[in-house]
Amino acid sequence: MKTEITYYKTPIGIAKIVGDTNxxxxxxxxDVKEVSVTDFKKSTPYCLQDCVVQLEEYFKGERASFNLTVNPKGTAFQIKVWKYLLTIPYGKTTNYLAQxxxxxxxxxxxxVATAxxxxPLWIIIPCHRVIGSDGSLTVYAGGIxxxxxxxxxxNPVKQQTLF
Structure with missing residues (x-):
């Protein structure tokens, strides 16, 4: 089975998507400088198209969860940790100790923090929703x-009315 790659431009960088029919x-x-122009000229392989569509919906604010077949590579412990991340609701956070x-x-x-x-599944498995016990953003592989x-x-800030 051939592993496919595609790229999708998001508001916060270029998403590199890797997968196959599994x-x-x-x-x-x-970052933009890490991707060549020719990478964007390639058509998106069929097995990755739904991921691109769902990421696009997420960034437009039209999607709060993903419905994709995922096949991340990791140890049994890492996979257990990543499955827990899927239980953190959209717009909510937890901390490493609670996790x-x-x-x-x-x-x-x-x-747990290391896992x-x-x-490997940025945004789809929402590790960005885990913060420090003191409310700090702590570390993030994609940058704070x-x-x-x-x-x-x-969780956009809602404008309060004055009256």
Whole structure:
């Protein structure tokens, strides 16, 4: 089975999408300078088209969850951690300690944080929704500014009326 790659321009960088007929294996964010013009001229392989459509809907504010077949590569522990991330609702956050407790071991906080950082499915498995216990944004593989953007996108500040 041939692994396919496509690129999709998002408001916060270029999404590189990797997968095959068994599912999406990876979605990562790149800076524009990391992608050549010829990469964008290629048509999107059929097995990746639905992922592109759903990402586009997400960025337009029309999609709060993804309905894709995913096939991330990881250890059993990493996959357990990533499955938990899928339970965090759109527009909500949790912290690493709460995630560790929910997974059954509060002392595994560093291992959980490390597994979050190795999440191969940017946005689709929403590791950006995990913050520090003190409310800080902590680290994010795509950069803190992207994590902040994603959280604000999912939970925009509503303008209060004066009267």
């Amino acid at each position: 599912g999406i294996q990876a979605v990562s964010v790149l 560790s407790k929910a997974l059954g071991d509060a002392k595994a906080i560093r291992a 979050n950082g190795k999440n 500014w992207r994590k902040k953007w994603l959280l604000e996108h999912e």
